[in-house]
Amino acid sequence: MAPPNDPTTDPSVQDLVAARPWLEYDAIAGLVLDDVPLAGIADTVGTPTWVYSAATMRARYKALTGAMNDAGLDVHVHYAVKANDSLAALALFGGEGAGADVVSGGELLKATRAGIHPSRIVYSGVGKSQNELRLALSEDVGQINIESAEELEMLSALAAANDRTVRIALRVNPDVDAGTNDKITTGRATDKFGIAYDDAVALYAKAAAMPRIEPVGLAMHIGSQILGLAPYRQAFNRMADLVHTLRHKGLSVTTVDCGGGLGIPYRNEPAPSPAGLAAAMKGAFHNLDVRLAMEPGRWLVGPAGVLLASVVLVKQTAFEPFVVLDAAMNDLVRPAMYDAWHGIVPVSAIDAVGPARRCSVVGPVCESGDTFARSRLLPPLVPNARVAILDAGAYGAVMSSTYNARPMAAEVWVDGGRWSVIRDRQPIDALWERERLPT
Template identity: 40%
Template sequence: MSIDYKGLVEKYGSPLYMYDFDYIENRYRTLKEAFAGKKSLINYAVKANSNLSVIQHLAKLGAGADCVSIGEVRRALDAGVDKYKIIFSGVGKRDDEIEEALKRDILMLNLESEAEMKRVEMVAKALGKEARISIRVNPNIDPQTHPYISTGLHENKFGVEIDMAKRMYIYANKSEYLNPVGIHFHIGSQLTNLDPIKESAMIVADLVRSLRAIKIDIKFFDVGGGIGVVYDDETPIPERAYTEAISEATKGLDVTLLCEPGRYMVANAGAFFTKVLYEKNNDGKRFVIVDGGMNDLIRPSLYNAYHKIEAVGAEGEKTPADVVGPVCESGDFFGKNVPLPPLNHNDIIVVQSAGAYGFTMASNYNTRPKPAEIALQGGTDRLIRRRETYEDQVRLEKEFLE
């Protein structure tokens, strides 16, 4: 699809996030078809891109939601996700969040410690309700991804070991207020090697078999962890190979297979547009200074993440340049030594693969407004979040001025 970058920036302003909803739909259908013949539920990981219109688009296709805060649970419900397709995960849930999740009767709460299980039981008892739960098992498998997004090793804060998980399931099965219906593992994000997923699934499936042997009926087998996408030269895992590995591991188990794609769905559906303010040379070092900053898209600064960067319509010999923003931090950059032609004021830079962990991690640092978000669908564009104003930012503070 040919995108009129210049026209969109003229219409909606800069900086700007754009998401291709047709691409998102294609990704959902491709993954769902890879599960053909198997009981499955695709729970979109809301943290990747939590715009209500994005969630609604996936909900209409049949997706559930994986949420890591009560705010994300509310977003999923507001966007039309069926309550019985919503999972509430996360290491630290407050009692009031647990209470609200139980009252809203979502599919299940994903537990990460024995202490959390006891809190959920206590809250459920006070409400006179039964809490449907799953337990996040730590298979201790190296996911071979960036250490900041690795989650399945002993050294990470997530999940419980196999022996602890079994004790928790036995306790929950005996409890009047807990109903252990699921099992979960999540070894990391941006996974491009199938072997760690396959190995983890085998370990966790064996645990399910041992639980079934003692009459604990696990109905949902939840494979967390993100299927990797192409930012640069990665080779992603084929969808069919992914689903077949999970199916093989769970052979003979009558369970519904759940997965939690976020980045897979939206990363390459999105792009971030920013305008050139001017160029600058420091003793031969070339900088292209743009109006977007690390507060808008922090992945390059936070993870040293690579995003393909292109200049729209500019011509001439390309030379290396650091693409940097106006924020007062040395880490305020989108790319370093990026080959770019000579650029002028108001030329447009496109940062590709920005649909996941872009806007959701944005901030108001330096009192900068969060950018607008737009959707492209069926050849038309529409606004799905207006640009913030200064008044939006100070609204919660102004009333306290003396």
């Protein structure tokens, strides 16, 4: 895999677009997403604006479930709401038959609001509050993934007090390094997530003896943007061993939740396929007679979104020019937070074929980290030109903030050749509407 900031391996604008069939250049209309010109959306809604391809999300859901079916696996998919929590995306996946993986009371309520039945919701997360657990009990969610002995005690007391029986899985930390960015690795023993592998059997037995607690199985999640299958195989095998041990002790294990994390080729790099993941799941679990589940987020929605932005100005320097956009790290924080690489392509077809030269693409926020690309080979961009930042459908709008008093960008949904605004741009006075001067 190319090092994250090695510009010599950057794919060209043409290579990036060719690898994403939902995007195409039209000589006149410029960059189109599912036949809808992005320039038209920018003219009407302004920039910065997120634009999502519903068809791409649908196709990816079908590709993922199809790969599982082809491998002879009946896998229950719980869409990881954190990746993109727009009601439109939740309703789309719910309509396709997915459940939801949620990590907060807010996500739980959003998922049900979008029509996903609570029985198809799995509640994960390392620090669910008492109020959130009460909400999960009153909604009677399908499964709560327990992350610590302390949480199990808390839930047991709440379940008894509320006279509810709750299905739980133990989220086990398999102590496997997923080889991804340190900030999104979750399955090493030193990470805050899950129950230590060696403690899992004793805690499972304890849970089975608790009133109002019904342990149904195990869960794991080793990280996000995982670009190899070896860590999955290792973790799945450890989970399969645990299922054997638990059953040997007479404990019932009916389900294994295999987590999410499948990476996407932001830089056109090789990335694992759903078929590869299915083979890894089958290899570990085929003879265990367990109901398999998974919680994918990024793989389903990441490639389906772009962040549309306009060039404010091009600042010439003694080194390379800075192309300053009207989008910033408050909109898309992944480059600043994870040194993430995102493709950037001009919206105009004429701009796209200009001679490439090196520049840095930055936002206007007062931090040097507000940099989308450093020393990137791009065709010349002039003030008011539009660009699309690619693969921004996951961990994009959901992670945005109003830092530097910048309102949250609009979100647009493209489906069947038409587009509609699914979230209005935040009005400027909304920035202070919930504030008061102290009395």
